[in-house]
Amino acid sequence: MELLKERIRKDGIVKDGNVLKVDSFLNHQIDVKLLEEIGKEFKRRFADCDINKILTIEASGIGIAVEVARAFGVPVVFAKKSKTKNIAGEVWTSKVMSYTHGREFDIIVSKDFLGKNDKVLIVDDFLANGAALEGLISLVKDAGAELCGCGIVIEKGFQPGGDSLRNKGVRLESLAIVDAMDPETGEITFRE
Numbered sequence: 001m002e003l004l005k006e007r008i009r010k011d012g013i014v015k016d017g018n019v020l021k022v023d024s025f026l027n028h029q030i031d032v033k034l035l036e037e038i039g040k041e042f043k044r045r046f047a048d049c050d051i052n053k054i055l056t057i058e059a060s061g062i063g064i065a066v067e068v069a070r071a072f073g074v075p076v077v078f079a080k081k082s083k084t085k086n087i088a089g090e091v092w093t094s095k096v097m098s099y100t101h102g103r104e105f106d107i108i109v110s111k112d113f114l115g116k117n118d119k120v121l122i123v124d125d126f127l128a129n130g131a132a133l134e135g136l137i138s139l140v141k142d143a144g145a146e147l148c149g150c151g152i153v154i155e156k157g158f159q160p161g162g163d164s165l166r167n168k169g170v171r172l173e174s175l176a177i178v179d180a181m182d183p184e185t186g187e188i189t190f191r192e
């Protein structure tokens, strides 16, 4: 998605530790016009799928998922990061190692909002090692729902998550794939 790549080139900040900051338009302040275009682009890419639910993970996935859900005319469910150790039976649960916080979270979704009649598109802001998507996919499988695919705004193609999920047969659409980024020069190289 050219508009997105241009914006990342202009306003993305490359940090040490393979972290790309997009706080000025996606992760802290949000450019709602850009988000609207992102929603429409996912709708275009998954137009052949009979999706009835968008699933994401709190917090930074929620805004994106809302715009995607608006484009599809379906609800959003977001997995909550739970600190509760003993999780009762009325939720689907999975574990996720957080890329940005470096620790493991339990993630939960109520069984009221994800079940066997759902056809799910998973959406998130970044894909790095794939832990967040693996955790969400595991919730979908446990719920007996159908996974239509995963939509990612920015995939870091030099990290293993994308290839690993594609090799497992997951339909993965990333709007921008970063192949390299240099914290010294700030240069960001995209996959064509």
Ligand code: 5GP
Pocket (backbone or CB within 6 Å): 018, 019, 020, 021, 022, 027, 060, 097, 098, 099, 100, 124, 125, 126, 127, 128, 129, 130, 131, 132, 133, 161
């Ligand atoms: P993964 O689980 O694929 O390793 O990492 C994806 C999650 O970590 C995303 O939900 C995202 O919030 C966060 N993340 C991973 N890499 C980056 C990054 O370079 N920048 C930002 N802002 N978040 C990232």
